[in-house]
Amino acid sequence: MTYVFLAPGFEEIEAVAPIDIMRRAGMEVTSVAVTTDGSEAVEGAHGVPYVADIHIDELAEDVEAEWLVLPGGMPGASNLHECExxxxxxxxxxxxxxxxxxxxAVVLGAEGLLEGKPATCYPGFEDLCRGAEMTGAPVVTAPGLITAKGPAFATDFGLAIVNAALGEEKADEVARGMLL
Structure with a gap:
């Protein structure tokens, strides 16, 4: 199972495009609301309302996941980082x-989870990526880690997750079906 975490102020395209792409590829994807009121309803950075599949309180502490996916946006990323x-x-x-x-930067870098790994992020946030080898590339894939710069690369980000999870052939198939 792949979980996509949505906190108030998330960048909508960075969540919806990857969710769509992963589901097209046949991946099991669950969107997870990270809200303080227990609601599955989450409003994005641009006022687009979204109803997640579940609330984070419904996840077991030891849930097994193939991928944990974090859309960006502000204050979405900060709100994700506030969730213990x-x-x-x-x-x-x-x-x-x-x-x-x-x-x-705001979540992984702040927690030291990028230490010694190649990564990228939204321009201007690089200093928060403690210990990362910042590449500046639009999308960076390393073993067990995929990072991307921002909204313009949401489709590439989703395809990179599919590639890592299911292989290049499946990612290419999905891309062709999307006319990419």
């Missing part, structure tokens, strides 16, 4: 972590 349960899941996951925009 999410941080605990990120620290102990045996699966992969994928983050885009501000989330590689």
């Amino acid at each position: 349960k999410l941080l605990a899941l990120l620290r102990k996951t045996a699966g992969g972590i994928a983050a885009i925009c501000a989330s590689p």
Whole structure:
């Protein structure tokens, strides 16, 4: 199972495009609301309302995940970083972590989860990526880690997750079906 975490102020395209792409590829994807009121309803950075599949409180502490996906946006990334349960899941996951925009810096960098790894993030947030080898590339894939710069690369980000999870052939198939 792949979980995509949505906190108030998330960048909508960075969540919806990857969710769509992963589901087109046949991946099991669950969107997870990270809200303080227990609601699955989450409003994005541009006022687009979204109803997640579940609330983070419904996830077991030891949930097994293939991928944990963090859309960016502000204050979405900051709101993700304030969630202790999410941080605990990120620290102990045996699966992969994928983050885009501000989330590689504001969430992963702040928690030391990029140490010694190649990464990228939204321009201007690089200094928060403690210990990362910042590449400046639009999308960076390393074992168990995918990072991307921001909204313009949401489709590439989603395809990179599919590639890592299911292989290049499946990612190419999905891309062709999307006329990319």
